[in-house]
Amino acid sequence: MGAKSPRLEIRFRGRVIEHLGIDMYQSPVAAIAELISNAWDADASSVEVVLPGDLNTGSEISIRDDGFGMTLAQCQDRYLNVGYNKRKENGKDVTGSGRPMMGRKGIGKFAGFGIANFVRVETVSGETGERTVFELDASQLIEGADSYAQNDPLEVDVIDYDGPAEDRCVDHGTTITLRSLTLKKTPNADQFRTSMARRFLLLERADEFAVSVNGERIAEVDDIEKIEFSFPRDYEDSQRPANLTVDDDGWGVERLVNGHQVKWRFVFYKEPISDDELTGVSIFSHYKLAQRPFLFNLTGGFGGQQGTSYLSGRVEADFLDDQPRDLISTERQRVNWEAEASEPLLAWGQARVKSLLRIWQGFRAQAKVTAMRDRMAPFSIRLGRLERPERKVVEKALESIAKITTLSDEQFADLAQAMLSAWEGGRLKGLIDDLASADELDADALVKILAQSRVMSALHAAEHVKAQLNLITGLEERVQRRELENHIRDYIAENPWLISPRWETFRVERGVRGLMEEVAKEIYGKDWDARVDLVLSSGNQLLVVEFMRPGLKIDWDHLGRYERYVTRLRNATAARFSEFKSVSGLLVADKLDKAQDVMDKIEKLRQDDMEATDWLGLLERSKKQWADYFEILHDRAPDDDRMKQLAGN
Incomplete structure (x- = not known):
C-alpha cells in the first residue's frame, strides 16, 4: 500500500x-x-x-x-x-x-x-x-x-x-x-x-x-471432628475406581481419558454445610483456586442427591493452567468447561461425584441402622415377640427410612419407634410393607410417612389420655361412695400422673423426707408423728402432697399451718438442696369449709403455688385437664376413623 x-x-x-x-x-x-x-x-x-x-x-x-x-x-x-x-x-x-x-x-x-x-x-x-x-x-x-x-x-x-x-x-x-x-x-x-x-x-x-x-x-482447615467420611480413605475394596492410586498425603491420583493427571480428596460432613466457600468441589491449578466450589454442573436426577449439601472436595488439575488457550476466568472463579481440554475433567468429576454420593447414601443408611439398633435395644423384648417374617419386614422398612439422609438421628429414632408401635398395634401394615420393598424413598413418600407418623403419635397419646380419663372417672365414683379411701390414696401416691398431665414427669423423691419431717415437727409440734403422704420431684421442682385424714374438713387453721409449713420448707430446701429451685404444695381433704374468708385464702395460696382442695374438686379438675389434652391430640388427626372412635368412647 x-x-x-x-x-x-x-x-x-x-x-x-x-x-x-x-x-x-x-x-x-x-x-x-x-x-x-x-x-x-x-x-x-x-x-x-x-x-x-x-x-x-x-x-x-x-x-x-x-x-x-x-x-x-x-x-x-x-x-x-x-x-x-x-x-x-x-x-x-x-x-x-x-x-x-x-x-x-x-x-x-x-x-x-x-x-x-x-x-x-x-x-x-x-x-x-x-x-x-x-x-x-x-x-x-x-x-x-x-x-x-x-x-x-x-x-x-x-x-x-x-x-x-x-x-x-x-x-x-x-x-x-x-x-x-x-x-x-x-x-x-x-x-x-x-x-x-x-x-x-x-x-x-x-x-x-x-x-x-x-x-x-494460614493453614488447612479441615474441621476433622465434623467430618463423617473421607475419600479415597474410606473406600471399601469393591468401591475403589480401577485406576486409582493414593499418595502419601492420602490424596487420590487418577489419569483422565486425555492422559492428564488429577489429584483429589472429597469429604462428607456429619451435618449440612452452611459455608458457601466449603460446599461443593473446588478446582485448583498450580496451587491456586481456578474454580470456586461447584458440582461439576450436575443438575439433579441422581441417587444420593441430598448428600450434595454435605459434600466438600478439592481437585488439583495443573494442566488447566498449562493450555495454550487460557481456560481460567480473570478473577479465578470459574473454568471454561466447554473447552476441549477441560471436558474430560468435567466428565470425570460428574462420574466421581455421582459415585461417591451413592456410596455416602449407603454409608449413612448403615450408620443410621446401627444407631437405630442401639436405640432399639431396650425394645428387644418387643421385637422378639414378632414372628421372624414380620421382624424382617419391619427391619427392612427401618432401613428404607434410614436412607432418608435429611432426617436427623432424633427424627429417625422417633419414626423408628412409631413404626414399631404401629406394627404391634396392627396399624399401617400396608405402608410399612411398602417401605420394606422400596429401594429408594422419594420426597412424596417421605411426606406421607411423616404425616402418618403424626397421626400415629397422636393416636398413641390419645389412647393413653383416654385410659387416664377412664381411671379418673372410676376413682371419682369410688370417692363419691367413700370406698377404699386408703387404697385410693396409696394408688395415687404411686401413680401421680393420674391427677394431672403436668405430673407425668414427676417421680417419688426420698432424699428430702428427713428435712420435711423436721420442718413438720417445727410447725405441727414435736409430738407430730404423722407421715408425709407424697414427695415428688421433676428436674429442679419439688412437689409436696398431704392427704388429710378421712372425715376432716380444710378450715382456716389448717390453711394457716399448711402455708407456714410450705413456706418454711421452701427456705430450708433452698439452704440444703441446691438442685431444687422451687417447692410447690398440694393439700387434699374430704371437704372444704365454704366460708368466704377460707375460699379467699385458698385462692391466695393458689397464686403462691400452694393448692388446697377436696377430693372431688381435685379429680374434676384433673379430668378437665386430661380432656383438654385429648382435644389437642384430636385436632391433629380429626378425620382419622380411629381417632373418631376414641372420641366417641
Whole structure:
C-alpha cells in the first residue's frame, strides 16, 4: 500500500483499570489473593498480610513478601506494563526456582483497586539492590483516562529511589500498601485467614512458601471432628475406581481419558454445610483456586442427591493452567468447561461425584441402622415377640427410612419407634410393607410417612389420655361412695400422673423426707408423728402432697399451718438442696369449709403455688385437664376413623 499507508493503533482507556480491578475484586480476600500470587511468582518464601483493627481514614492493608523484587526498569517494563505476560516474556511456565507460575494475564496487580483508592509499591531488587517507591491513584487512572489514553502515557511519580547497592540486595522483596480503603466493614482476621487458606489450600504442600495474616500463618482447615467420611480413605475394596492410586498425603491420583493427571480428596460432613466457600468441589491449578466450589454442573436426577449439601472436595488439575488457550476466568472463579481440554475433567468429576454420593447414601443408611439398633435395644423384648417374617419386614422398612439422609438421628429414632408401635398395634401394615420393598424413598413418600407418623403419635397419646380419663372417672365414683379411701390414696401416691398431665414427669423423691419431717415437727409440734403422704420431684421442682385424714374438713387453721409449713420448707430446701429451685404444695381433704374468708385464702395460696382442695374438686379438675389434652391430640388427626372412635368412647 506504499510508504504512506494509513496506520491503526490499539488504545486502552482508564476504564480498563476499573473493570479489571474495582469490578472484579470487591472482596479483600479475592483482591489480596492476586497480590499473594504475584509474591509466589517472585519466588518469595513468605508473605505477611497485615489487616487493620478498625476502619478509619488512615486504615491500611499491607502485603509484604521477600521475593526477588524489581529494579526501576522492571517496575516500568513489567509492573506498569498492562497485560505483561510473564510466561510469554520468559519463554517458560516456571519461576527462577522452578515453581509453576500462577500469573498469566498481567492484570492481577490492579486487584488492589477493588478495595482501595491508592496502591503504594515499595520494592527492593535482589539483583541490584535498587529501592523504588511509587504510588498509583485509582481516580487518576480512571477519571483522567481520555487524556493519557489518546495522547501521552500517564506519568507515575517516583516517591523515592535509591540506586544500586550490593549491601541492600539481602533486603529484597516488595511491599504493597493499600490506602484509602473502600471496605464497608473491618475484615475479621480469623475469617480472612480461613477464606485465604481455602484459596491457597494446596499451598500447604509447598513448605517453602508461608502466608501469614496478622502474624498467624494460614493453614488447612479441615474441621476433622465434623467430618463423617473421607475419600479415597474410606473406600471399601469393591468401591475403589480401577485406576486409582493414593499418595502419601492420602490424596487420590487418577489419569483422565486425555492422559492428564488429577489429584483429589472429597469429604462428607456429619451435618449440612452452611459455608458457601466449603460446599461443593473446588478446582485448583498450580496451587491456586481456578474454580470456586461447584458440582461439576450436575443438575439433579441422581441417587444420593441430598448428600450434595454435605459434600466438600478439592481437585488439583495443573494442566488447566498449562493450555495454550487460557481456560481460567480473570478473577479465578470459574473454568471454561466447554473447552476441549477441560471436558474430560468435567466428565470425570460428574462420574466421581455421582459415585461417591451413592456410596455416602449407603454409608449413612448403615450408620443410621446401627444407631437405630442401639436405640432399639431396650425394645428387644418387643421385637422378639414378632414372628421372624414380620421382624424382617419391619427391619427392612427401618432401613428404607434410614436412607432418608435429611432426617436427623432424633427424627429417625422417633419414626423408628412409631413404626414399631404401629406394627404391634396392627396399624399401617400396608405402608410399612411398602417401605420394606422400596429401594429408594422419594420426597412424596417421605411426606406421607411423616404425616402418618403424626397421626400415629397422636393416636398413641390419645389412647393413653383416654385410659387416664377412664381411671379418673372410676376413682371419682369410688370417692363419691367413700370406698377404699386408703387404697385410693396409696394408688395415687404411686401413680401421680393420674391427677394431672403436668405430673407425668414427676417421680417419688426420698432424699428430702428427713428435712420435711423436721420442718413438720417445727410447725405441727414435736409430738407430730404423722407421715408425709407424697414427695415428688421433676428436674429442679419439688412437689409436696398431704392427704388429710378421712372425715376432716380444710378450715382456716389448717390453711394457716399448711402455708407456714410450705413456706418454711421452701427456705430450708433452698439452704440444703441446691438442685431444687422451687417447692410447690398440694393439700387434699374430704371437704372444704365454704366460708368466704377460707375460699379467699385458698385462692391466695393458689397464686403462691400452694393448692388446697377436696377430693372431688381435685379429680374434676384433673379430668378437665386430661380432656383438654385429648382435644389437642384430636385436632391433629380429626378425620382419622380411629381417632373418631376414641372420641366417641
